[in-house]
Structures are given as structure tokens and as C-alpha cells.
Amino acid sequence: xxxxxxxxxxxxxxxxxxxxxxxxxxxxxxxxxxxxxxxxxxxxxxxxxxxxxxxxxxxxxxxxxxxxxxxxxxxxxxxxxxxxxxxxxxxxxxxxxxxxxxxxxxxxxxxxxxxxxxxxxxxxxxxxxxxxxxxxxxxxxxxxxxxxxxxxxxxxxxxxxxxxxxxxxxxxxxxxxxxxxxxxxxxxxxxxxxxxxxxxxxxxxxxxxxxxxxxxxxxxxxxxxxxxxxxxxxxxxxxxxxxxxxxxxxxxxxxxxx
Numbered sequence: 085x086x087x088x089x090x091x092x093x094x095x096x097x098x099x100x101x102x103x104x105x106x107x108x109x110x111x112x113x114x115x116x117x118x119x120x121x122x123x124x125x126x127x128x129x130x131x132x133x134x135x136x137x138x139x140x141x142x143x144x145x146x147x148x149x150x151x152x153x154x155x156x157x158x159x160x161x162x163x164x165x166x167x168x169x170x171x172x173x174x175x176x177x178x179x180x181x182x183x184x185x186x187x188x189x190x191x192x193x194x195x196x197x198x199x200x201x202x203x204x205x206x207x208x209x210x211x212x213x214x215x216x217x218x219x220x221x222x223x224x225x226x227x228x229x230x231x232x233x234x235x236x237x238x239x240x241x242x243x244x245x246x247x248x249x250x251x252x253x254x255x256x257x258x259x260x261x262x263x264x265x266x267x268x269x270x271x272x273x274x275x276x277x278x279x280x281x282x283x284x285x286x287x288x289x290x291x292x293x294x295x296x297x298x299x300x301x302x303x304x305x306x307x308x309x310x311x312x313x314x315x316x317x318x319x320x321x322x323x324x325x326x327x328x329x330x331x332x333x334x335x336x337x338x339x340x341x342x
Contacts, residue, residue: 121310121341125271125303126238126263127231130312130339132160133277133297134240134261137196137208137229140341142166145312147337151297153318153329156181160337170196174212190214192225206231214246218255218279220291221248227257237264237273245282254282263303275301275314281323295320297333312337 123140124130132147148159159179164172172194177187192212200206210227217223227244244257256279263273276298281291299316318333 119308119341121305121308121339122269124339124341125305125310125312126265128238128240128261128263128273128275129164130303130310130337131240131261131263131275131301132312132314132335132337133275134259135208135210135227135229135242135244136240136261137194137206137231138200138238139164139166139172139194139196142172143339143341145337145339147312147314147335149314149333149335151180151318151333152331153295153320153333154180154182154331156183158333158335159187161187164194172196174210188214188216190225192227200232204232210242210244217246217248217253218257218292218295219246219248219253219281221251221253223248223253235264237262252283256280256282261301263301269305270302271305272300272302275299276316291323293321293323299333308341310339312339 124143127138127140128134128136129139129143130145142165144163146161148157151158157179161177162174164174166172174192174194176190179187190213192210194208194210196208198205198207208229210229211225214223214225217225223246225244225246227242229240229242231238231240239262242259245254247254257277259277261273261275263271266272278296280294297318299314301312301314303310303312314335316333317330319328319330321328
């Protein structure tokens with residue numbers, strides 16, 4: 085009899101602990117989601133050209149390939165660290181060959197202004213310093229990024245301007261991207277970027293008047309890692325040249341959330 089009473093008391097004492105388990109399971113599930121690259125892939129965080137206003141966690145990417153219009157390699161790296169729920173620090177580097185250019189760095193901050201979950205639209209303000217902008221001069225750059233789910237896809241649009249300090253060099257930029265889930269762990273869509281020289285004071289023969297890079301994109305997710313491929317078209321025009329250069333663009337990259 086005593087053993088039966090003792091077992092009953094032990095069961096009653098353990099009930100609160102068992103009741104707490106769902107919360108613990110929810111925390112474990114939330115941590116698992118933070119280390120799952122699916123949200124980052126759907127939000128376009130792994131795309132090389134688009135700047136997504138939605139960032140679920142810190143992440144790092146490196147994408148490289150060949151741009152036949154420029155006649156050289158194109159490598160884009162990006163590290164975005166979450167410092168606050170609404171603020172991220174982004175450190176990037178870009179190499180555009182051919183030439184003697186190194187991996188040109190940039191340091192940007194991203195402030196989340198609107199959240200689609202509560203305001204119906206994602207909106208972010210991005211700005212900072214570029215060691216070498218589109219005009220091949222150090223500059224400060226400001227960008228406005230918006231994003232929203234439309235149907236089964238998440239669409240991204242950004243507009244930006246860069247201002248070289250010390251002279252009147254400046255450029256404009258537009259990007260458009262979007263991804264949707266087409267199969268388990270697979271997201272597909274589009275990534276595109278256009279840049280234009282708005283004012284130049286240096287030797288115009290060495291500067292590009294405008295460039296455009298666009299193509300279908302796909303990201304495959306495996307746990308915290310995403311593999312992204314882009315294959316499309318690249319085009320450009322140099323100042324003082326009437327002919328446009330058009331070629332193929334192929335890129336492959338890897339990204340991970342942490």
C-alpha cells in the first residue's frame with residue numbers, strides 16, 4: 085500500500101515537469117528553425133545580386149562564376165551578422181575580372197523598418213561604405229529594399245545610389261529577384277541587377293556606362309547549408325563606345341546560416 089501511495093505521489097510531482105516539456109520542445113523547434121537554411125533561401129538571402137529586406141538569421145555566402153561579357157571571373161562574398169532583431173551588419177567583397185583588382189570590400193548596415201508578418205510588407209534601409217563602387221571610386225551607398233510574398237513566391241525589389249566622396253562620381257542601381265518552393269528543399273526563381281553611371285569625372289574610356297546581369301536562379305537546401313546556381317545573360321556598355329557587349333553568365337555558390 086505504501087508503495088502504491090509513493091508511486092502516486094511521484095507521478096503527481098512529475099506532472100509539472102511533463103507540462104513544461106511542450107515549451108521546451110517549442111524552444112528546441114525554434115532553435116532548429118534558426119539553423120535551417122529554408123527561410124534564408126526563400127527570402128533570397130543566398131542570391132548574389134538581390135538584397136533581401138527579410139533576414140531570419142545570420143548567414144554567410146560565397147558565389148563565383150564567369151561573366152563572358154566582362155571576359156573574366158565574378159566572385160561575390162557576403163557575411164551578414166545579426167546584431168539586433170532589426171539591425172544587421174553586412175561585410176561583403178566583390179571581384180570582377182579581368183584586371184588587377186582584388187576582392188573589393190564593403191561594410192553596410194541593414195535596418196529592418198517593416199515586417200511582413202505584422203505590417204504586410206518587408207522594408208529595409210541599407211547603407212554604408214564601398215571601397216570601390218560601380219564608378220571605380222570609394223563611395224557611400226544607400227539602398228531601399230522591399231519584399232513581399234505574392235502567391236507562392238517571395239518577390240524582392242531594391243533601388244540604390246552610390247556617391248563617391250571627394251568628387252562628383254555617382255551611380256544608380258536596380259535589382260529584382262524572387263524565389264518560390266518548387267520541390268522539397270528546392271527553390272527556384274530569378275535574380276537580376278542593373279547599374280548605370282549617372283555622372284563621371286575621371287577618364288570615361290575606363291568606365292562602364294551601364295551593366296546588366298540577369299538569369300534564372302535555384303537554391304537547394306540541406307540543413308543549415310544552401311547551394312545556389314545562376315545561369316543567364318550579362319551585358320554592358322563602355323563610355324565612348326557605341327557597341328554593347330553581351331555574353332553568358334554562370335555562377336555557383338554556397339551559403340550557410342548560423
